[in-house]
Amino acid sequence: MHNPCKVCFWPASEENGICDLCQQEIIEYSIPKDLLDLFVLDTSHVCCICYDKISSSSLSDCTTCSTKYHSSCLNQWRVQSKRCAVCRKEI
Structure with a gap:
């Protein structure tokens, strides 16, 4: 990973x-x-979809590469794709 x-x-x-x-x-x-x-x-606190800062209350991550996302961004992303926006593995 x-x-x-x-x-x-x-x-x-x-x-x-x-x-x-x-x-x-x-x-x-x-x-x-x-x-x-x-x-x-420093991407540790930035959503890799919208690039805004992430608070711990709205955090989701890719189980394969640990990419960080806002939960809402990840939910919208999953409508279009079932793959991580960074590593492209299934999430």
Whole structure:
């Protein structure tokens, strides 16, 4: 079970929270960490459907990748798709 990458939302490594492709780009282009921090999103409290902040009372998550959603957003999403918006596995 992987969390989404802090840069692009693909499955990330457990070690640093960044996917292999983004890690390669960072190394290849030698992006300084302080500059990278400007682009890295903290998605731990953000709905991955509407991108608004989530309070603990309205929280739902994907059982496969632990992506966070508002319960209402996830309910609307499920009308159109039975798959996670990030990892695309069935929820």
